[in-house]
Amino acid sequence: MAPKKAKRRAGGGEGSSNVFSMFEQSQIQEYKEAFTIIDQNRDGIISKDDLRDVLASMGAFMFCLSRVLCKYIHESVLTVLVLSLVGQLNVKNEELEAMIKEASGPINFTVFLTMFGEKLKGADPEDVIVSAFKVLDPEGTGTIKKQFLEELLTTQCDRFSAEEMKNLWAAFPPDVAGNVDYKNICYVITHGEEKEE
Secondary structure, eight states: OOGGGGOOOOTTOOTTTOOOGGSSSHHHHHHHHHHHOTTTTOSBBHHHHHOOOOOHHHHHHHHHHHHHHTTTSSSSHHHEEEEEEEHSSSSOOOHHHHHTTSSSSBBHHHHHHHHHHHHTTTTTHHHHHHHHHTTTTOOOOOOEEEHHHHHHHSSSSSSSOHHHHHHHHHHHHHOOTTTTEHHHHHHHHHHHOOEEE
16 A cells, blocks of 8 residues: 555544544555455455455466566566466465454455554565565665556556655655665665665
């Protein structure tokens, strides 16, 4: 999600017993849509079978994603990426059971939302975010072309607006060659301030 959506509703502090007060209404709607996608049998509870089915359907999505990414990523890197992702979609029963056991009981929408609230209390660790960017940096330079990053952020998933892009480039200006230091972005996301050079 874009950073603007990560803000909590005023008055919905960490001690709130109402999980719905932790999120904006638009976020709740997005989570409801995600819950509905995962709840494959539409019984209002996410089960091990639901997880297996949604992961299987993601295999088809990975194929489509690979078709889009092929114009940006070297074919061999793309092949490794897609195969590793598809490999992660072939999840064992034990792994599915472990996912289900993360909840305190049956995973209805309120439990699902609570689990997200707990996960969103802090950002992912810096190394996880850096690893996500490294997928877009097969040469390992620590940078991504501004034009490429801007195209991804404005055309994929939760699209950035022109104003959000302007703010991003103001906070993280590219170098004279048009490269963006994604490691610095990751540091700021996880630490809240720029690294001392």
